[in-house]
Amino acid sequence: DAKTTQPPSMDCAEGRAANLPCNHSTISGNEYVYWYRQIHSQGPQYIIHGLKNNETNEMASLIITEDRKSSTLILPHATLRDTAVYYCIVRDTDKLIFGTGTRLQVFP
Amino acid sequence: SAVISQKPSRDICQRGTSLTIQCQVDSQVTMMFWYRQQPGQSLTLIATANQGSEATYESGFVIDKFPISRPNLTFSTLTVSNMSPEDSSIYLCSVEDWDRGHYEQYFGPGTRLTVT
Numbered sequence: 001d002a003k004t005t006q007p008p009s010m011d012c013a014e015g016r017a018a019n020l021p022c023n024h025s026t027i028s029g030n031e032y033v034y035w036y037r038q039i040h041s042q043g044p045q046y047i048i049h050g051l052k053n054n055e056t057n058e059m060a061s062l063i064i065t066e067d068r069k070s071s072t073l074i075l076p077h078a079t080l081r082d083t084a085v086y087y088c089i090v091r092d093t094d095k096l097i098f099g100t101g102t103r104l105q106v107f108p
Numbered sequence: 109s110a111v112i113s114q115k116p117s118r119d120i121c122q123r124g125t126s127l128t129i130q131c132q133v134d135s136q137v138t139m140m141f142w143y144r145q146q147p148g149q150s151l152t153l154i155a156t157a158n159q160g161s162e163a164t165y166e167s168g169f170v171i172d173k174f175p176i177s178r179p180n181l182t183f184s185t186l187t188v189s190n191m192s193p194e195d196s197s198i199y200l201c202s203v204e205d206w207d208r209g210h211y212e213q214y215f216g217p218g219t220r221l222t223v224t
Contacts, residue, residue, distance in 0.1 A: 036213075043112075043200050043215030044151065087150070094139055094204060096213055098151040 003027065003090040009103040012082075018075040020102050022088030025069045031092045033064060035073045037084040038101075044087065047073065078106045110135050110205040112216035120222045121191055128187045129219045131201030136181035139204035142174070145218070146197045154199075157184050191223045 005023040012018040024033065032051050036044040048055055048062045050071070055062045061074040075082055087101040111134040121127050131140065142154040154174055157163040163176040177185045188195050201216040 038151075041218075043202075043217055046212050046214070049210065085150075094211075095141070095153055095156065096202075097153060098143075100150050 003031075003097070004088045004099045006086075006088050006099060006102045008100065009105070011105050011107060012075075012078045014080060014106055014108050015077055018078040018082065018104055018106070020073040020075075020086050020088075020104065021070065022072070023070045024088070024090045027068050027090050028092065031090050033062065033068075033071050034089040034091050034096065035060070035062065036087045036089065036096070036098075037082075038087070039081075039084040044098075047086075049091075078104075080106050080108065082106050109207050109212070110137060110203050110214045112201055112203060112214055114199075114201055114216040114219050116219060117217065118220040118222075120224060123192050123223055125191055126187055126189045127191065127221060128185050129199050129201075129221075131184045131186070131216055133182045133203050135205065137203040137205050138181070140178060140184045141202040141204075141213070142176065142184075142186045143200040143202060143215075144197045145200060151200065154186070188221065191221075193223045196221060196223045 034049040035047040038044045048060050050062045064071045083106045085101040085103050087098050113132045115130045140157045143151040145151045153166050154169045155163040155165045157176050157178040159178050159181050175187045198218040198220050200218045204213050
């Protein structure tokens with residue numbers, strides 16, 4: 001079963017930061033937090049991952065709380081092309097177990 | 109990064125028949141995965157397929173219904189057997205590859221299956 005809880009949907013204005021929360025209160029010490037997104041009719045796409053430190057790449061930033069029980073994915077300047085379902089995944093083995101995700105709608 | 113192709117991209121099949129979905133990767137990979145995504149739902153892992161060994165199925169999925177082959181490090185097939193309308197889904201192939209200092213999972217475009 002998925003170990004994460006995410007809000008089912010969120011809206012964001014184009015050009016603003018999108019902050020997507022994720023709860024993973026049962027995460028254990030060696031489990032990573034991964035974020036993927038799925039744009040309509042496409043396969044999921046990797047965004048970012050982290051263990052306990054905050055991470056940033058060209059797509060997004062990942063903020064993990066000190067107790068690691070929750071995290072936030074930040075898209076700093078959302079565009080219409082960022083409209084997608086975003087999945088937060090706690091990974092402990094080779095497998096990715098997807099939860100229900102957050103449907104992010106970016107509007108003009 | 110690994111590039112994955114799937115065939116067919118979509119198909120409409122009659123109940124009781126079987127469909128084999130092909131997954132081709134442009135590089136050699138150890139781990140391959142098959143997922144199912146039912147309409148409006150999230151992805152569900154069907155099985156993990158490693159070359160040279162039997163596929164490992166997740167709870168709720170059995171080999172008789174979803175036989176998998178993994179003949180080499182770049183190719184796999186998933187068969188959906190004795191189909192019913194409940195099997196109408198998108199079936200996605202995924203591989204794990206080392207990229208930018210970490211293992212990353214890449215997904216194919218999916219095969220959209222409709223069973224009538």
